[in-house]
Amino acid sequence: MVTRKRLKDESAAFFINETGINMTTIIILKLKKYPFAKLMPGVMRLVTHLKKHRIPMAIASNSFRKFVNVKTSVNRELFNMFDNVTCGDDVKNLKPAPDLFLAACEAIGNPPTNQCLVFEDSIKGIKAAKNANMKVIWVPNPMVAELYPDINGADEIIFSLNDFDPAKYGLPPFDEESNSA
Numbered sequence: 001m002v003t004r005k006r007l008k009d010e011s012a013a014f015f016i017n018e019t020g021i022n023m024t025t026i027i028i029l030k031l032k033k034y035p036f037a038k039l040m041p042g043v044m045r046l047v048t049h050l051k052k053h054r055i056p057m058a059i060a061s062n063s064f065r066k067f068v069n070v071k072t073s074v075n076r077e078l079f080n081m082f083d084n085v086t087c088g089d090d091v092k093n094l095k096p097a098p099d100l101f102l103a104a105c106e107a108i109g110n111p112p113t114n115q116c117l118v119f120e121d122s123i124k125g126i127k128a129a130k131n132a133n134m135k136v137i138w139v140p141n142p143m144v145a146e147l148y149p150d151i152n153g154a155d156e157i158i159f160s161l162n163d164f165d166p167a168k169y170g171l172p173p174f175d176e177e178s179n180s181a
Contacts, residue, residue, distance in 0.1 A: 040139065042161030044078060045174075051081045053172045056111065058084040058104035062094045062124070083108045095124040098132035105132070117169050119161070126154050135169065 050057055059079070061068050065087040072079040079085070084107035091099035105116055118129035118136040123144075129136035130153050138145075138154035139161060145152075158164055167173040 039075060039078065040161055042164065046161050046164060046166075047078060047081050049166065049174055050171070055171060056108035057082045058086060058108050060086045060100040060104040060118075060128075062088045062100065064089045095122070096127035096131060098128050101129055101132040101134055105134075117171075120154070123148055123152060126152055137164065 047057065059068075059082050063071070065085075068085060068087050072085075084104055086100055086104040086107060088094050088100070091097075091103050093099045101116070101118065102113070105111065105113060113133040114135070116132075116134040118125070118134050119139055120126050120129060120136050121139055121141070121144075126136050126138055135155045136153075138152055138157045139159070140148075140152075140157065142159060145157065145159070165173075
């Protein structure tokens with residue numbers, strides 16, 4: 001009997017064979033999921049607000065640029081609001097080293113690192129932000145948060161970007177109309 005998983009693996013292998021693309025079947029199968037990924041609740045509100053107030057923003061991803069381009073392609077409007085995207089192939093050391101955050105900081109004009117605020121979903125990312133002397137808000141998957149209740153090192157934990165208070169970090173507060181968004 002042919003299983004669904006076997007069919008997916010075989011179709012990914014066929015795609016690699018036919019196109020000559022330099023990727024594994026595992027990566028191909030992961031990439032197929034990206035166009036269906038939903039935005040985190042509150043992300044569009046937050047990014048739009050920061051852009052409106054001319055707060056420099058960057059993305060610092062351990063992923064290589066070709067994968068980031070695929071991941072971000074369905075939400076191009078959102079990702080175009082960022083001033084910079086720094087990827088794993090842009091630096092020597094990946095998270096938890098601070099290289100990605102320091103390179104992203106440099107790309108947006110070198111604000112003092114202790115004035116940078118990072119939103120992270122991973123423990124390695126939290127450590128990287130702290131290694132770069134940046135403030136970090138952890139926005140974890142709740143199941144991951146249960147595994148690391150006390151040792152995450154974040155300055156704050158929120159489970160939704162809708163819960164973020166920009167004024168708490170010296171940023172312009174949300175407008176009344178965006179509070180209801």
